[in-house]
Amino acid sequence: MQRRRSTVTLPCTRVATWNVNSIKARSQVVARWLEAEGAELLLIQETKCSDEAFPRAEFEKLGYRVETVGQKSYNGVAILSRVPLTVGHRGLPDDPEDKDARYIEAVVELPAEGKHSRRRALRVVSLYLPNGNPAGSEAFLYKINWMKRLIGHARQLLQDTEPLVLGGDFNVAPGDADVYDPALFGNDALCRPETRARFRELLTLGFTDAIAARHPGPGNYTFWDYQDRAWPKNHGWRIDHLLLSHRALPLLADCGIDRKPRGAPKPSDHVPVWCDLRL
DNA sequence: ATGTCAGCCGGAGGCTGA
Numbered sequence A: 001m002q003r004r005r006s007t008v009t010l011p012c013t014r015v016a017t018w019n020v021n022s023i024k025a026r027s028q029v030v031a032r033w034l035e036a037e038g039a040e041l042l043l044i045q046e047t048k049c050s051d052e053a054f055p056r057a058e059f060e061k062l063g064y065r066v067e068t069v070g071q072k073s074y075n076g077v078a079i080l081s082r083v084p085l086t087v088g089h090r091g092l093p094d095d096p097e098d099k100d101a102r103y104i105e106a107v108v109e110l111p112a113e114g115k116h117s118r119r120r121a122l123r124v125v126s127l128y129l130p131n132g133n134p135a136g137s138e139a140f141l142y143k144i145n146w147m148k149r150l151i152g153h154a155r156q157l158l159q160d161t162e163p164l165v166l167g168g169d170f171n172v173a174p175g176d177a178d179v180y181d182p183a184l185f186g187n188d189a190l191c192r193p194e195t196r197a198r199f200r201e202l203l204t205l206g207f208t209d210a211i212a213a214r215h216p217g218p219g220n221y222t223f224w225d226y227q228d229r230a231w232p233k234n235h236g237w238r239i240d241h242l243l244l245s246h247r248a249l250p251l252l253a254d255c256g257i258d259r260k261p262r263g264a265p266k267p268s269d270h271v272p273v274w275c276d277l278r279l
Numbered sequence B: 001a002t003g004t005c006a007g008c009c010g011g012a013g014g015c016t017g018a
Helices: A023-037 A056-060 A138-157 A193-204 A210-214
Strands: A011-019 A041-045 A065-069 A077-081 A085-090 A103-110 A120-128 A164-169 A207-209 A240-245 A252-257 A273-278
Touching: A011 A023, A011 A120, A011 A164, A011 A240, A023 A041, A023 A056, A041 A120, A041 A164, A056 A065, A065 A085, A065 A103, A077 A085, A077 A103, A077 A120, A120 A138, A138 A193, A164 A273, A193 A207, A207 A210, A210 A240, A210 A252, A210 A273, A240 A273
Parallel strands: A011 A041, A120 A164
Antiparallel strands: A011 A273, A041 A077, A065 A077, A085 A103, A103 A120, A164 A240, A207 A240, A252 A273
């Protein structure tokens, strides 16, 4: 569906990102959310299943194309799209030895509107950045190295002419306002200075954190642990992000975080983050 | 830290990752 703002004639395309914590356990929840909200593009993380096992038919019958980079049990990313898409890299391109399913990118081509319409292409990335806990471990080194690799590849992608959206579970709380108790989690891999410095380095290449730019302030959480009654206590984290390239930022009409699914039956521990692009 | 959840193997429930 194409949305039109009441005061502007340009149509909007909705792009959302959601860590679903197992697509097999969550397919009904995700399908109902798509029916209700009608995003053109959904960037999914933690599918936790192989490509063969992805419940693609449930989404194809809603009109979505389904592209996946999966593995058994862990990780796994996907892109659902109501418009045709061409998949680019599956996995960050610099290290074929890295078997973690954490990265997929694609270019979508929206149908032209009217005979003089400009080309309406958009590049999107669905990424699941390593958690990296505990700080100082091998897992933490892997996380920091993965961020360096992402920065290197993002620099290349910015050479292209298409507007670009990097979406996903970054496992990065960019600032103290993005954690319910920053003092308690100062040494957490999601908050460590090395982690935040790499995230800022990524932004410095030419990206804008959509939620931070449009809705600044504390409490814009996207994740609440299943444990310790985190949701009713609002003990949340803002770690799921939509980063807009300098060519995508001027297209931004609005963005937000949909907390409703966290309070609904069979929730993921993360909620969708969305943006509307005038595209 | 933990009032949890999901996948694994294997055929219950303990282990892992988050």
